[in-house]
Amino acid sequence: MVIHTILEFLHHYGYLFFFFAFSLGPFGVPIPNEITILTAAILSHSGVINSWLTYFCILMGLLTATTLFYLAGKFFGPSLKRKFHTNKHYKKAENILDRKGNNAICVGMFIPVVRYFLPLLIGLSGVKYRKFAVVSYSVAIFWTMLLFTIGTFFGERLLSVLPF
Template sequence: MISDIIIHQVEHYGYLIFFLAFCLGPFGIPVPNEVTLLTGAILSNKGALNPWLVYISILVGLFIAITISFAAGRLFGEKFNKKLQENRYFEKANNLFKKHGDLAMCLAFFVPIVRYMFPLLVGLSNVSFKKFALISYSSAFVWTSTFFVFGKFVGSHLGDMLNPLFDQKMLLLLIMVASSSYIVLKRRSNP
């Protein structure tokens, strides 16, 4: 059964899976970050994983991803700028940055996909790394901690409500089905 495979992967590679999901997110991992955060929080709430290690794995992976994206924008700005002009997510991020500047760097973390495009845009805009790091890393911390705490809260209440009906494997399967449905619906709505 697929839930057994996923649980085995989490048990065997647990923290690395969360790190890679965030570190490789901008490079085509098709799992929404929110689902990954909530899954990590729920599993750590159930005692399957250490919550501190899950959260640190997620946060470090995100820091690495946005730093690489910023550096790519800084180093390859002209090449990226021409190719990204036709990307709708890049256009959303660009409009957000033009309109709101530094505040947009904070808000970008709350918008899926844009959170990875935005550091590239900031790098293209020649913002200093010090300013980028201060604003982006603190915003990433707020965004991830908000979702993680929410996931721990939901996980404890969801576990109490569903405990007689579901075990941990069923909860993980439910999360996988919900995230797969989200991905399919998102792809169909964006041809």
């Protein structure tokens, strides 16, 4: 079960597990973010782990990952754009970001995988860091708080219904 796996990781790595699960998420950490947050909230609510420290590590991990991807897009933009300029998925994503702007950023943070690659696209598009930070970090805080709250109050019921 997921709870046992997370407890095992916590035993070995401490609260840094949550930081690394979110900051390394785009690089193939096999546990989905949503499941990790919900499970962390359940464990926090039951008193097994510290709620504030857990939430802080999760949020910092997510902010680190999105910032690194934004910076990668910003600094490697020209070479990456040359590589992707003919890719239909890249063109479509760039078009959505151009048309929808902040709304695309807000919605994208709620979609698995997209939440990590959207900052890369934002960096590629030349959006200033300040605008990126205000919108992306605000949505990241909202998203993590929402899921942590859902996990705290409804997590045990969700885990009993979900097939993992």
